Amino acid sequence: MGWELEAVEKPFVEQLVGLGWRNVTGDIDDPSRTGRDNFKQVLQEATLRRQLRALNLRDGEPWLDDARIAQALAALSRIAAPRLMEANQIATELLLKGITVDGLPDWNGGRGQTIQYIDWGRPERNTYTVVNQYRVDCPPGHDRGKQFIVPDLVLLVNGIPLVVVECKSPLLPEAMAEAVDQLRRYSNQRYASGEVADNEGNEALFHTNQLLIASSFDHAVLGSIGAGLAHYAAWKTVVPQTEAEVAMKLGKTALSAQERLVAGLLAPAQLLDVVRHYVIFMQLEGRTIKAVPRYQQFRAVTKAVQRLRSGKTRQQDGEHDRRGGLIWHTQGSGKSLTMVFLVRKLRGDPELRRFKVVMVTDRTALEKQLSDTATLTGENVLRATSVASWRALVSRPGPDLLFAMLQKQRGSDAVGELPLTMADLPSPRGVREPAVPEVLNDDEAILLLVDEAHRGHTNNLHAWLMAGVPNAAKIGFTGTPILMGDKKRTHEVFGAFIDRYTIREAERDEAIVPVLYEGRTARGAVKDGASLDELFEDLFGERSPEELEAIRRKYATKGNLFEAPALIADKARDMLRHYVTNILPNGLKAQVVAYSRLAVVRYYEALQAARDELLAQAEALDEAAKAMDEETLCRQSAAMRARVHAWRSRDVLRRLEFAPVISGSNNDDPAWKEWTGSTVQEARIKRFKMPLFHQDADKADSLAFLIVKSMLLTGFDAPIEGVMYLDRPIKEAELLQTVARVNRTGHGKKFGIVVDYFGLAHYLKQALAVYANEDVDGALQSLKDELPVLRDRHLRTVDLFRRHGIDGLDDVEACVQALRDERLRSEFTVKLKQFLDSLDLVLPRPEGLPYSADAKRLALIYARARNRYRDTPVLGKDVGAKVRRLIDEHVLSLGIDPKIPPVSLTDADFDAQVGRAANQRAKASEMEHAIRAHIREHVDEDPVLYRKLSERLEQMLQSLGEQWEQLALALKGVIDEIRAGQVQVDGDAADAADVPEHCAPFLRLLTDAAASTATPSPRERQRLVELTVELVDTIVAELTPNFWRPANQPARDALGTRLFETMMNARLLPAAQLEALTDKLLELARANHAHLVQA
Secondary structure (H helix, E strand, C coil): HHHHHHHHHHHHHHHHHHCEEEECCCCCCCEEEEHHCCCCCCCHHHHHHHHHHHHHCCCCCCCHHHHHHHHHHHHHHHCCCHHHHHHHHHHHHHHHEEEECCCCCHHHHHHHECCCCCCCCHHHHCCEEECCCCCCCCCCCCCCCEEECCCCEEEECCCCCEEEEEEECCCCCHHHHHHHHHHHHHCCCCHHCCCCCCCCCCCCHHHCEEEEEECCCCCEEEEEECCCHCCCEECCCCCCCCCHHHHHHHCCCCCCHHHHHHHHCCCHHHHHHHHCCCCEEEEEEEEEEEEECCHHHHHHHHHHHHHHCCCCCHHHCCCCCCEEEEECCCCCCCCCHHHHHHHHHHHHHHHCCCCCEEEEEECCHHHHCCCCHHHHHHEEEEEEHHHHHHHHHCCCCCEEEEECEEEECCCCCCCCCCCCCCCHHHCCCCCHHHHCCCCCCCCEEEEEEEEECCCCCCHHHHHHHHHHCCCEEEEEEEECCHHHHHHHHHHHHHCCCCEEECHHHHHHHCCEEEEEECCCCCEEEEECCCCCCHHHHHHHHCCCHHHHHHHHHHHCCCCCCCCCCCHHHHHHHHHHHHHHHHHHHHCCCEECCCCCHHHHHHHHHHHHHHHHHHHHHCCCCCHHHHHHHHHHCCCCCCHHHHHHHHCCCCCHHHEEEEEEEECCCCCCHHHHHHHHHHHHHHHHHHHHCCCCCCCCCCCCCEEEEEEEECCCCCCCCCCEEEEECCCCCCCCCHHHHHHHHHHHHCCCCCCCEEEEECCHHHHHHHHHHHHCCCHHHHCCCEEHHHHHHHHHHHHHHHHHHHHCCCCCCHHHHHHHHHCCCCCHHHCCCCCCHHHHHHHHHHHHHHHHHHHHHHHHCCCCCCHHHHHCCCCCCCCCCCHHHHHHHHHHHHHHCCCCCCCCCCCCCCCCCCCHHCCEEEECHHHHHHHHHHHHHHHHHHHCCCCCHHHHHHHHHHHHHHHCCCHHHHHHHHHHHHHHHHHHHHCCCCCHHHHHHCCCCHHHHHHHHHHHHHCCCCCCCCCHHHHHHHHHHHHHHHHHHHHHCCCCCCHHHHHHHHHHHHHHHHHHHCCCCCCHHHHHHHHHHHHHHHHHHHHHHHC
């Protein structure tokens, strides 16, 4: 608690106080300290009553009576909803919109009046309180061991808890993971998702919650209810301030992650702005989720609003409207939601809410995606589906939200069609441009939000659009960089950049994963501009001259060549081998991009044949090959590696499915109909997005490959897609959009892979060359580039031990001893996972072999340290499947099962485990940490005894220092006492021997409480023994098998009353402690239920 409090919690509170928050330090025994009548309350009701009366005025005077205030308070505190997400949505709507209560007969015709819980427009009228240690009692049946939760910090506005913060020591190896897990426990989300068997925490505290924060000072992340660790993100902006300004106020040269988050998010006005405009509920895969903003979304909207306010209109400027600009946020980073947040922000601004907002897009799929998202603004969305409706709707006065789909959908899957070129830009849907475009609305209060602003909006289409609304402000959104040649034209149209969020920034923030490029140099590679003769010689170099001539005659064009069944079959075999070896082990799926629709269908047939062929080859392996270990497998050919992996995954491979997704035309083969219908396509896409592996078979799906020509290359969001196999030419912006399909986070994915069968290396260089270097840094990285990263991460991990005088990894015990330091253990955990991530990417390629031995040694060190120090998680889902198999084989061969918890000191195998330790120091270390783990596990059963045992252990370690043999003997004595149930501690009253064994923990508790004011006399000690027996007998008489279930709360309350009265009448204990002691007695009874019912 020391590091957590001093290094994290205190600085957090001090910074909040500097921003205008009032700090209250909680007391887990006194609810009045935190403004409540009891610990069952989650609202500070007295504060909220005062604020409701003060905020809601009639002619400047309070008018709410107690009955109306009680109605408002009850609506917020008594939400009846079966699930937390529903309750939170109801509470959030109440907070944002207020509640309608009965009006007054002489006011507004007696109509109902809406009253507000928070003054969103004038933040200074609200109260802001941050409470340390905000105890809340759990409902009956929750958290049976403790019965209450104590979040580190709760931030309340007008007495309503809006933010919960969990602080963790910076020394912890997985501080953020632990903090988020604790927040999920407090809010009962682990039970809701089936991770634990019993209810825990208190959901009511989170009914009004808007933000959840986890912090260890140098790391701080933001999330919402329902979010797992992967969906928490850092907050890296302090807009509208600068980092330098904030650092100067804090007296720092640079900001920590925590300081940046507090400054950028939790200043009172900033917090209300975020909650009001940036927190939304949305549907995702059939369930409701709550989304909070990423920092780049907030930053972009803040800057956009600043420019809309300060920029000159066209009339003021005399030439152009200067109120807009460009927002470039890289693909996958939440661009659509940024548009929604901007609209919500405009609607909440008194000056800007008058704007008519027109969202302009050029693709049907994007229109659907954006319009679905736009409904989150809470407005009715109008759609211009024709030129006539566009003219009518845009001419209409008022602040509408209008969608304009101004380009026709191109039938881009036509057979044999070559890639898009600038000449192919579509024209407006059904529009014949008049000689002089018509002015439809010259109002300055119109804002055009143009999606994918890099496409087509610098040509005459844009001129036609702007002529209709000549005085509108324009903000262009793009997910790809602007071509250097187009930058001038694009800037002329939209203005300067408002905000940029580059590919490299998104990767650093883990908003997307890196995309790695792998060129296949085998048959199928195409050289740009190569002649047909060169292509034939490259693709069919093994053929005789006669065969080559026959093939040349049969396939007279490049198009026909890349639809050739034999060539497609060859590539399909290679794709499937690559997938089974590198992608399938991690449970990810694939997309194939083919040359034409005919090639798509032929790939479908070829992949099925390749699957059956690979399965037959796997079945034919001899037993030695089937049992091959990872290190031996790395030395085999690619074909043999694929067969062995196919054998390991044979059950999944047999079920593996493939599906074309193509557009249709009137002249199609009737057999293609099942691949072209929109309904069946949507069903298959939904199946594709489901996990490949899941413990619940109904939630898994074996459709693993989607095969396309041009569909699903833009706007398609499938985090499970781990690889894209490219077999057609793609250029410039379309290329960047296409490869971004594999950059989405999720499903444990650390990177996406693009495998090139067309020979796009030259196209890639061309595509990237037309962008500024800083814009495309990180867009594509060669798989070969990962080798230096692997080497660097390996050296950094090994160097942790070299810095502590350990030259090699063979001395496992020396390494484990070095990891006694919490900070080093934390650093080792992070660096080891990074090294293993890189190794998993390279394996099973032979280039990974030089690192496999150290990977196994380091995993063994980690497993030994985990067993000894008992505070680091298993290397499980965080590590890729290929490297996990490698290290598990090694660690298991040495008798350590990483999945099995460390051996308890009461276990029969414990002495044998200690006996295997390398020396006396190692033995002492094993025993010390086993004792610590035993104390943590059993402290609830006898809190006073185990607190004193912990103090005795610390004294022993301090006095014996490095006398390892004597220390080992002393620790062995403590372990023997624990096993015998006769632990000796200072101050443990001999009277404990005078009560039955099941009464001893209760006697220690009462004696400790009595000694807090004065040492009890012998007579008082005897009376404490008698009181203990009486209290325990009272408890035992009431216990039944189901006593602690929720339905028995009245019985527990009655028992608590009797215990309180008994202690009060005895007059042996401080009266001020009796209520808290009653709670502790009940908690102790619950922890010892099994012993008591047998007494």
